[in-house]
Amino acid sequence: MRRTTRVVVAAVAALACVAGLGACAQIPTSGPVRVSTADQDPQADLALLPQGPTPGAEPNFIVQGFLGAVVAAPTSPKEYQTAREFLTEDAAETWDPYASVRVVREPPMPDPFETGTDIEGAETLDVVVRATTIATLDTAGAYTEAAEPGKVSYQFTLTKVGEEWRISVLDNGVLVPANLFPTQFRATRLYFSAEGEDANSLIPDLRWFPRNSWRLDAVEELLAGPPEWLQGAARSLFPEGTQLASPTIQEADGDEPVAVRLSEQISSATGAQRSSIAAQISATFSEGAGRTVPVDLYNGTSRLAVDAVNVKLPATIVQAMFLKDDQLYRIDEDGRPVEHDLPVDLATLDPTALAVSPATKPIVVRDGTDRIVNVSVDGEDRPDIEGPDLAAPSVDKFGNTWTSGGTNDLRVLPASGTEVTVPAEWLGGRKVLSVSVSPEGARIAIVSHAPSGTQVQVAGIVRNDDDVPVGLAPPLTVAGPVDGVEEARWSGLTTLSLLTRDRDGVSGVWTAGVGGQPGAGGQSRQLPGLTDVQQLAAGVTDRGLLVVTKDGDLEHEETGVWQPLVEDVDLVAYPG
Incomplete structure (x- = not known):
């Protein structure tokens, strides 16, 4: 989720009205009930439509509406456009949703005002939202569980703009309710080549990307190379300086290859390297798709020749x-x-x-x-x-x-x-x-x-x-x-x-x-x-x-x- 030459979607907050979204499963009727160990992600896509401010809304409802617009951003073509309608012009220009991502236990909701607060006569008011952090997500999509849940509070200052309340001061970053996190972010395994002679032995590294940009985010992180904890064990095959040459990567129809357009540096890669790079991206795109997703590499608009290769993923072969x-x-x-x-x-x-x-x-x-x-x-x-x-x-x-x-x-x-x-x-x-x-x-x-x-x-x-x-x-x-x-x-x-x-x-x-x-x-x-x-x-x-x-x-x-x-x-x- 690095921001380079494009705008990417980051994390989300949520409203209590969407907290009940979930899935059902059958439970065995005999024997002890114990959860399966399979590490699979259902990868369900959920599109939410953001709603702008309601005329005359009170401060708490403005904050609540902002949170609702933000939760829709990762699956909406408008991204954060609607969320910024709840902010003053200055705040909309300076607010950085990518600065801090916290996964929180409960849906964040505004605290009620103290009894006697003069809402009608005030020109500015503070609204506080509290939550409990259970994990964080960094700008590269790496997820880290908190050793102990931590209480956090976000303060919103609201100012009257004409006759309407708008958020004028707020913390950078956003909150992600745990129950909505997997509906907004897609678990995506990046595959890097192992160090040594066997470039087609792949090492997985799990990241989480917004669902409406996950392919683009995944390729950017592959271009960035292995994370620190895999340094010396995995490597990047992309020639130095290679970048994306297109701001989008679209899923192809049927069995058609996905086009990945890269900058001119990719032309210096050998044929074997290009084949391994295409295989890495294909493995990343295929997971959760229920099929093998082929990939075509481009130098700008020119399609590159890529031979098919067999890759090796980690697997336990010998019996217990x-x-x-x-x-x-x-x-x-x-x-x-x-x-x-x-x-x-x-x-x-x-x-x-x-x-x-x-x-x-x-x-x-x-x-x-x-x-x-x-x-x-x-x-x-x-x-x-x-x-x-x-x-x-x-x-x-x-x-x-x-x-x-x-x-x-x-x-x-x-x-x-x-x-x-x-x-x-x-x-x-x-x-x-x-x-x-x-x-x-x-x-x-x-x-x-x-x-x-x-x-x-x-x-x-x-x-x-x-x-x-x-x-x-x-x-x-x-x-x-x-x-x-x-x-x-x-x-x-x-x-x-x-x-x-x-x-x-x-x-x-x-x-x-x-x-x-x-x-x-x-x-x-x-x-x-x-x-x-x-x-x-x-x-x-x-x-x-x-x-x-x-x-x-x-x-x-x-x-x-x-x-x-x-x-x-x-x-x-x-x-x-």
């Missing part, structure tokens, strides 16, 4: 595994448990965590809390990771085993067998509880603890030419309002499943979005009924979440209801 009675099992394609074909003897170990590489090997277990062992190596020397309070391991697609390493760094054992330390100064003074590398190997989710509480952060992974990690990008904090997180696992392209535990030992399972959660208006949400979970496993797969209860029952989700799969299970893990 579990440990029972010192034996490894896998869950086959039909969802049935079968004994793993790898002979493993764990009788001499105290397995407390299990991890498997997306490349099938290595398979590692944490022995107690101070050693991580590669159990997929038989009869060969196998280096272990040893040290106090090791976090449950994660194994990436390159065969690197990750765990904690005290403060300021992580410990990684590559497939080569030579352990490396990955620095992360932002972990200073914090104990790492959980690490989880995403399927494509470019992102890591870390849960850490300090006296101030637990924190969930996601960062890009910087690797050398041998795919060994050498550093992490600055982190992005997610799931701000979720307390007591013990474990985080990737359960969607940009979604994490979280295991929490309160001071009484009662567990909870949450889903949270990296950049907001599609289908939930950006907010983290708890899955109802899960209070006895000992461990969870998740993957970027249609198979869904797996949990092990305190009684050792392995359960899986079917259409929102949890069903028992295997009894007396010790550990479970998806690859990653």
